[in-house]
Amino acid sequence: MLRLYNTLSRKVEELERNDVNIYLCGVTVYDYSHLGHARTIIVFDTLRRYLIYKGYNVRFVQNFTDIDDKIINAAREKGIKASELASRFIEQYFIDFDKLNVLRADNYPKATEHINEMIEFIEKLIDKGYAYVTSKGVYFDVTKDEDYGKLSNKNINELIAGARVEIDPEKKNPLDFALWKFYDEEPNWNSPWGKGRPGWHIECSAMSLKYLERVDIHGGGEDLIFPHHENEIAQSESYTNKQFGRIWMHVGMLTTKGEKMSKSLKNIEPIYNVLKRYGANAIRLYSLSSHYRKQLEYNDGLLEQALIRWRDIEHAAYELIFAEGESEYDDAMKIAEKSMNEFIDAMNNDLDTNNAINSLTELVKYINKHASNDTLTKSIADAVRREFNDMMNILGLRIVTINDNYEIERLIEERNRLRKEKRFKEADMIREELRKKGIELIDHKGRTIWKCLDRGELY
RNA sequence: GGUGGGGUGGCAGAGCGGCUAUGCGCCCGCCUGCAGAGCGGGUAUAUAUGGGUUCAAAUCCCAUCCCCACCUCCA
Numbered sequence: 466m467l468r469l470y471n472t473l474s475r476k477v478e479e480l481e482r483n484d485v486n487i488y489l490c491g492v493t494v495y496d497y498s499h500l501g502h503a504r505t506i507i508v509f510d511t512l513r514r515y516l517i518y519k520g521y522n523v524r525f526v527q528n529f530t531d532i533d534d535k536i537i538n539a540a541r542e543k544g545i546k547a548s549e550l551a552s553r554f555i556e557q558y559f560i561d562f563d564k565l566n567v568l569r570a571d572n573y574p575k576a577t578e579h580i581n582e583m584i585e586f587i588e589k590l591i592d593k594g595y596a597y598v599t600s601k602g603v604y605f606d607v608t609k610d611e612d613y614g615k616l617s618n619k620n621i622n623e624l625i626a627g628a629r630v631e632i633d634p635e636k637k638n639p640l641d642f643a644l645w646k647f648y649d650e651e652p653n654w655n656s657p658w659g660k661g662r663p664g665w666h667i668e669c670s671a672m673s674l675k676y677l678e679r680v681d682i683h684g685g686g687e688d689l690i691f692p693h694h695e696n697e698i699a700q701s702e703s704y705t706n707k708q709f710g711r712i713w714m715h716v717g718m719l720t721t722k723g724e725k726m727s728k729s730l731k732n733i734e735p736i737y738n739v740l741k742r743y744g745a746n747a748i749r750l751y752s753l754s755s756h757y758r759k760q761l762e763y764n765d766g767l768l769e770q771a772l773i774r775w776r777d778i779e780h781a782a783y784e785l786i787f788a789e790g791e792s793e794y795d796d797a798m799k800i801a802e803k804s805m806n807e808f809i810d811a812m813n814n815d816l817d818t819n820n821a822i823n824s825l826t827e828l829v830k831y832i833n834k835h836a837s838n839d840t841l842t843k844s845i846a847d848a849v850r851r852e853f854n855d856m857m858n859i860l861g862l863r864i865v866t867i868n869d870n871y872e873i874e875r876l877i878e879e880r881n882r883l884r885k886e887k888r889f890k891e892a893d894m895i896r897e898e899l900r901k902k903g904i905e906l907i908d909h910k911g912r913t914i915w916k917c918l919d920r921g922e923l924y
Numbered sequence: 925g926g927u928g929g930g931g932u933g934g935c936a937g938a939g940c941g942g943c944u945a946u947g948c949g950c951c952c953g954c955c956u957g958c959a960g961a962g963c964g965g966g967u968a969u970a971u972a973u974g975g976g977u978u979c980a981a982a983u984c985c986c987a988u989c990c991c992c993a994c995c996u997c998c999a
Contacts, residue, residue, distance in 0.1 A: 475928085492999065505999040535997075617994075623926055624995070665997085686999030690928090693998085717929080718993060727998060754936070759929075760992060762936095770936065770948055777947095780961065819937060823946060830962095837955090837962035889957055896959075907960055916960095 467519065469682070470758060470815050472690060472713040473616055477815055480712065484522045486677040487513065488710075490669060490685035490693065491573070493530040494554035495539045497735040498561055500748070500763060501719035501726045505686045507752040507861070508716050508816070510567040512682075514859045515812050526676045527570040528669060529555055532577050532652065532662060547652050548577065561736040565745050566861045572676050576668040580654045583663045583671045586704060587644045587656075595703040598658050599635035602646040606637055610699045613640075616713060617691035642666060642696050666696040670709075674701065684714035687758075688725075717760040726763060734763060744919040746779070746862050747772035753818035753860065774822070775862070775919065781829040782864045783907075783916035784836040785853060788846035797831070801849040804828040808856050818860070825856040839910045865903075865917040873904055877913050880906070 467480045489509050492502050506527075516523045531551035540550040555575075563569075576583075587603055590596040595609045607613045607621065614621050624640055632639060643664035645656055653660045673680055685694070694713065701709035718725045721732040739748055751771035755761045804827045811820035828849060835841035857863065867873075876895050883892040896906050903918045 472928095490999075493997090499999085502999050533997085618927055619995070620926075626925090684999095687928090687993065688998050691994060692996085716999070718999080720992070723992065725993065725998090729998085756937090766935065773948065777961085784961085817938090820946090823938085826947070833961055834963085837960090884957080887957075893958070900959095905960070908956080908958095 467516070467813050468815055469712055469714060471711075472715050473710070475618070478712060480681070482681055483520075484524070485516055485681045486524045486679055487526070487682045487684075488669070488673045488677060488680045489525070489527040489570075489683075490689055491527040491529050492558065493533055493535060494551045494558065495533075495536040496554065496728070497737060498554075498558055499726060499733045499735050500739055500752075501686070503561075503565060503736050503739075503748060504719055504752040504757075504761060505684075505716040506562060506567055507565065507749055508757045508818075509684060509714075510861055511749075511753060511818060511859065512714075512816060513568060514861060515816075518855060518859050524677065525568075525570045526572045526574065526673065528672055529558075529573055529575045530665065530668065531555065531575045533665060537652070551575075551577075557737075561740070564740055565736070565748060566863055568861075574668075574672040574676060576663065576672075579668065579672050579675065580663065582675055583667045584645075584656050586667060586671045586674075586700070589704055590644065590700065593703065595700075596644055597637065599633075600647075601633065601635060601643075602661060602664070603644045603658055604636055604641040605644055605696070605700060605703075607640045607642075607699060608638055610703055613699050614695065616695045616698055619691065619695075642692060644700070666693055667700060669693075669697050670701040670704070674705070680710045682712045682714055683710035684716070687715040687717050690715055714757075716757050719763050720760050721763050723762070739768065741921040743768045743772050744775075744921050746775045746919050749861050750774050750822065753822060755819055757816055757818065774826070777833065778825065778829050778857070778862065779864055779916060779919060780907075781832040781836070781853070782857070783914060784832055784841055785846045785850055787914040788836075788841050788843045789912075790842040791844045792840070792842040794842075794844040794848040797845040797848040800831045801828060801852040804831075805852040805855065808859075812859070821856075822860065825853075825860070828853055828856070836907075836909070865919050867917050870915075873899065873915055877906065877915065881913060 468477045469480060470476070471478045487509065489506070492498055513523055513525055529551075532547065536551055537547045540547040543550065587596060590605065591598070591603065596603055596605050614624065621640070625638065644667050645658060645661055645663055647659045647661040649660060653662055673683070683694070698709050720726060724730055724732065726732055726734065747768055748771070751768050752761070754767070754771060804824050807824035807827070808821045811817040811824060832841065832849065832853070835845060876899060880892045880895040883895070899906060899915070903920055904915050905918055907914050907916065
């Protein structure tokens with residue numbers, strides 16, 4: 466049984482339903498997505514893949530915040546419309562995350578396409594007495610929500626005392642947050658209270674309500690706990706009178722030299738850049754190399770380690786493809802089963818992906834060992850293939866596929882002819898030539914196989 | 925100041941009372957025409973600090989120090 470840590474209860478809880486609705490807070494599209502975004506999204510993608518593997522019926526919704534001050538400012542700098550900038554970075558988002566082998570969500574709702582839903586939401590909050598209008602906009606009154614602060618475990622009075630938000634005398638309380646803000650200049654939308662733009666938190670409440678009848682897992686980066694998720698809960702529960710979000714999952718921040726990766730610290734590493742250098746598989750392994758709730762340090766050495774780890778897995782994957790012959794395979798079945806069981810145990814334990822990867826490594830070692838001894842038969846390969854592929858799949862790992870291997874096979878033949886004649890220099894030249902194209906040859910007794918390395922240049 | 929999470933060998937990362945994971949790196953050897961993978965051996969005297977509980981603590985308790993995140997926009 467899968468057990469997940471719930472930020473709300475601060476306990477590890479079992480996921481008891483069979484239909485699982487997941488809402489992930491996505492990115493604000495005003496710039497390239499960075500490795501920190503990648504980690505959060507890869508974690509949720511892995512969770513989703515695992516749930517699917519376990520037979521759950523998963524529905525996955527992830528939003529795009531496509532309107533806010535940062536987008537407007539960035540667009541102004543570039544001299545383009547905010548909507549144009551947003552759609553450009555949404556496009557880029559898909560380029561990056563498709564390469565990272567992140568499954569597409571069932572829905573990617575955008576804030577600008579749900580203005581009406583938000584307005585309706587706000588109207589009801591006003592009707593119910595949870596929100597009020599000032600000269601600047603519409604605000605949510607946090608004191609009307611008795612359990613405000615329950616997610617972030619904050620005491621409302623302490624929050625008020627230590628509030629860092631600038632004081633707006635019209636607000637009843639410094640913690641009250643905007644549902645709608647008045648703006649005369651574009652981009653803006655009409656509302657019953659005046660032209661303006663929605664506040665940030667309201668989009669997730671309105672959109673998750675629209676696309677998911679119930680949110681079983683709601684999550685995002687750890688930095689969203691307060692105020693974003695706290696506010697979402699306050700609004701949504703005030704609106705529906707029902708609990709909003711069952712399990713709240715939060716992914717730890719990526720750090721560089723011990724400090725959070727963020728725009729303001731200028732220590733961002735855009736995904737496209739890391740992809741170029743290490744490839745998607747290494748990034749996924751890196752992102753999953755530590756428990757998701759812990760902070761993860763970013764540096765080249767760690768990506769390097771992940772890439773080395775990937776090389777072993779990749780090697781095994783190709784050896785399985787090229788395996789030939791028959792033999793006993795009882796042992797292989799046992800190892801595959803053991804490795805898979807350990808993998809599942811690790812995953813069930815609040816997504817202990819690092820240990821899950823270690824379990825895969827166990828099988829990989831077994832495969833590679835047989836391969837080097839020239840005892841990896843097709844029988845053995847068949848006996849372990851399903852488990853191997855399942856684990857690869859859950860982790861979102863995949864080898865590079867190439868459609869035309871005729872030329873490779875031809876060069877291998879030629880090289881082997883040269884080797885037979887002991888013309889090793891020339892043979893090595895062919896191997897070198899292929900290596901430059903990312904094809905690595907592996908000599909076995911009487912035959913040579915190849916693998917296509919997943920490397921940055923391919924992206 | 926409040927809230928949460930941490931401090932384990934060169935690096936990453938388990939263990940949550942006894943049996944000192946694991947991976948990577950590094951060194952030596954074997955194997956190979958060479959590579960890759962593999963095999964054998966070695967390396968690190970590892971558990972922030974100081975107390976305490978216990979026959980036994982990295983694991984429990986107390987104190988101290990340090991780090992990070994959140995408390996403003998943020999994945």
